[in-house]
Every structure is written in C-alpha cells, then in structure tokens.
Amino acid sequence: MADTSSSAGRLQAIRWESRQLVILNQLLLPHSSEYVKIADCHAGHHAIASMQTRGAPAIAIVAALSLAAELNTHPEFDSSEAACNFIHERLDFLATSRPTAVNLFAAVRELKQVADQALHENTDVREAYIQAAEQMLAADIADNQAIGRFGADFLTNEHKGQLKVLTHCNTGALATAGYGTALGIVRRLWEQGKLEQVVFTETRPYNQGARLTSYELLAEQIPSRLICDSAVSALLKSDPQVSAIIVGADRVAANGDTANKIGTYQLAISARFHNRKFIVAAPSTSIDLNIGSGREIVIEERDDKEITRITGVTCDSLQGGKVEMESVQIAPLETRAWNPSFDVTPADLISAIVTERGVFVKQPGADVFDLASDLM
Numbered sequence: 051m052a053d054t055s056s057s058a059g060r061l062q063a064i065r066w067e068s069r070q071l072v073i074l075n076q077l078l079l080p081h082s083s084e085y086v087k088i089a090d091c092h093a094g095h096h097a098i099a100s101m102q103t104r105g106a107p108a109i110a111i112v113a114a115l116s117l118a119a120e121l122n123t124h125p126e127f128d129s130s131e132a133a134c135n136f137i138h139e140r141l142d143f144l145a146t147s148r149p150t151a152v153n154l155f156a157a158v159r160e161l162k163q164v165a166d167q168a169l170h171e172n173t174d175v176r177e178a179y180i181q182a183a184e185q186m187l188a189a190d191i192a193d194n195q196a197i198g199r200f201g202a203d204f205l206t207n208e209h210k211g212q213l214k215v216l217t218h219c220n221t222g223a224l225a226t227a228g229y230g231t232a233l234g235i236v237r238r239l240w241e242q243g244k245l246e247q248v249v250f251t252e253t254r255p256y257n258q259g260a261r262l263t264s265y266e267l268l269a270e271q272i273p274s275r276l277i278c279d280s281a282v283s284a285l286l287k288s289d290p291q292v293s294a295i296i297v298g299a300d301r302v303a304a305n306g307d308t309a310n311k312i313g314t315y316q317l318a319i320s321a322r323f324h325n326r327k328f329i330v331a332a333p334s335t336s337i338d339l340n341i342g343s344g345r346e347i348v349i350e351e352r353d354d355k356e357i358t359r360i361t362g363v364t365c366d367s368l369q370g371g372k373v374e375m376e377s378v379q380i381a382p383l384e385t386r387a388w389n390p391s392f393d394v395t396p397a398d399l400i401s402a403i404v405t406e407r408g409v410f411v412k413q414p415g416a417d418v419f420d421l422a423s424d425l426m
C-alpha cells in the first residue's frame with residue numbers, strides 16, 4: 051500500500067511510512083508540531099488515553115496501526131494460532147484506552163475477524179492483519195471526502211448563495227485520517243466557493259476548537275471566527291446568517307441519538323430554539339446498530355484537573371525558542387469538578403445524519419431515525 055505521507059496538501063495527523071507509525075502530538079498544538087513514534091500497542095494505548103491523538107476515526111486507526119507496527123517488528127511466532135492469539139490479546143488491551151467512540155470497538159471486531167479468517171484459511175495471519183489495518187487508513191480519507199460532498203450538497207440544495215455555519219470541537223484532519231467529517235463538509239463548501247464563514251467554538255476543557263480547528267482553518271486560510279462555548283445562543287440570536295450547526299460524532303445509536311463532545315447537546319437545543327439546521331456528520335463506522343438509543347452509550351469522564359488547570363504557553367517560555375507547555379492551576383486547589391468528555395443529543399433534535407453512504411433524515415412525523423434500514 052502506498053505510504054499516506056504523500057497525501058497532497060493536507061495536514062497529516064497520522065503518518066504510516068514503511069510500516070512505521072508516527073502521530074502528531076496534539077497536546078502540543080498549535081504551539082509546537084511534534085511527531086511521536088508509536089512502536090507498539092502500549093505506546094498506542096497511551097497516545098489515545100492521554101489524547102496525544104483523538105477523534106473517533108483517528109482513535110480506531112492509531113490503535114489498529116500501533117498493533118501493525120508492533121507485528122512488523124515482532125519475532126516470528128511459533129504458529130499461526132500464536133499469532134492470532136497475540137492479535138486478539140493486543141486488540142483487547144487497545145479497546146481499554148477510551149470507552150465512548152464506537153469506531154475503536156468496530157475496528158477491534160473487524161480486525162479480529164481478519165486474523166481468524168487468515169488462520170482458518172492457513173494464510174499469513176500477521177500480513178493479513180497489517181494490510182487490513184492499512185486499508186482502514188485509506189478508507190477513512192475516502193469516507194470523509196464522500197461525507198464532504200453529501201453534506202455540502204445537502205446544505206446548498208436548500209440555501210442559495212454562500213453559507214455561514216457553526217461547528218464544535220475538532221472534526222478535521224486532526225480527528226481522522228485526513229480531510230475530516232463535519233470539517234470535511236466545511237472544506238467542501240469552501241472548495242466550491244459556497245462558504246462565507248465558519249464559526250467554531252473553543253470547546254473547553256481540551257480546547258479542540260481554539261487549538262486544533264483554528265490550526266487547520268488558518269493553515270488553509272478558510273474564513274473563520276472563534277467564539278466561546280457560552281456564546282453560541284447569543285450568536286444564533288444576533289446573526290440570522292448562521293444557517294446550520296454541523297458537528298461530528300463518537301457513537302450514533304440505531305435511532306440516531308448521538309454521543310459527541312460535551313456541549314453538543316446544548317448546541318442542538320439552541321439550534322432548535324433558533325430554528326436552525328443541526329447536522330451530524332460521521333462515517334458509518336461511528337454508527338452502533340447494536341444499541342437502540344443513546345441511553346446505552348458509556349460517557350467517558352476525565353480527570354478534574356483538565357478543568358481546574360489550564361495548559362498553555364507563557365510568553366517567557368517562548369523566548370528561548372523552545373516551547374514549554376505549562377499547566378497552571380486556575381481554580382482553588384482541591385476544587386472538585388465534573389468532567390464528562392461527551393454528551394448525548396436526542397435524535398429528535400437532529401435534522402440529518404451525513405455519512406459516506408448518503409444523508410439520512412427522519413420519516414415525516416418521526417422523532418427518531420431508522421439507521422438500520424438506511425444502512426441496509
């Protein structure tokens with residue numbers, strides 16, 4: 051498979067070159083662009099759990115390729131059964147890194163089946179796994195570009211002229227293998243000359259918007275504006291030109307209930323109140339048909355310190371030319387915080403779900419989707 055480092059012009063959060071994996075350490079962005087080598091599953095698990103890499107599709111791909119990198123250097127296995135057992139055990143370990151994004155668990159299931167099938171067919175288990183993991187990387191970019199096309203067509207079919215949209219968190223090349231989901235729709239609108247401006251939220255406490263989405267949009271000179279998470283309703287009230295909110299997803303239930311970055315639910319409530327479209331953009335690998343509704347989605351809760359401390363760069367730390375990320379306590383010590391990483395938006399508040407398979411909408415009068423039928 052061709053190395054993906056040759057992808058033209060797009061930010062590369064994940065680089066797979068000569069069967070070696072490196073990732074952009076997103077904890078340091080936008081101040082420092084440093085790549086980290088991921089040699090094995092332990093490094094892959096740490097990169098995901100610490101959020102050096104994040105974003106539902108990217109989590110699955112980094113997990114899959116971290117095992118591919120480890121297999122590539124692993125000594126010869128005593129038997130195909132030993133190789134298959136090793137792959138199962140490592141995938142089960144990677145599945146403990148973060149609980150909400152379903153893409154990781156779908157990839158684990160699919161890759162275990164690849165190894166089992168190679169064992170059954172008496173072909174090279176290690177090679178079959180590595181090629182399947184590589185395919186996931188290539189497929190995600192193609193999926194995102196299809197989401198971009200479907201989403202842009204859906205928005206422009208009903209809205210003549212240029213569009214002003216709002217997005218939350220980071221759903222671009224830094225959250226995927228490239229191009230992005232919700233931000234992929236923004237990119238497509240921009241490529242078509244149909245985007246006036248994208249407004250994006252800071253997305254506390256990790257600041258995916260202020261740090262990562264800004265990094266991507268500035269790199270491509272896409273007209274954009276940053277707002278605080280708390281300013282969304284005031285913006286929708288004051289600017290009727292903001293016609294749609296477009297967000298990503300970490301796990302979509304069969305009825306369309308969607309887990310996404312914390313704050314998404316209140317954006318959907320505000321969109322409904324202000325009569326604006328609320329669009330979810332996600333590959334079908336983010337849809338979990340095994341759960342009927344959002345009630346069954348496990349919501350990750352992260353360390354209080356991600357709220358009570360801010361990590362940033364002080365001016366003097368820049369003087370030496372070396373960026374030092376300093377973590378500063380902003381709340382009184384021992385302040386308790388509640389830090390859910392995601393919330394669930396009910397299907398009733400969602401106008402459409404854009405996937406690489408097309409745009410799914412609810413039947414007239416229905417307040418839920420029927421994604422099992424849509425995906426058949």
Ligand SMILES: CSC[C@H]1O[C@H](OP(=O)(O)O)[C@H](O)[C@@H]1O
Nearest residue numbers: 104105106221225298299310311
């Ligand atoms: C296409 S990324 C989907 C999703 O992942 C992000 O969460 P995190 O940054 O914690 O991994 C955010 O919820 C995005 O919308």
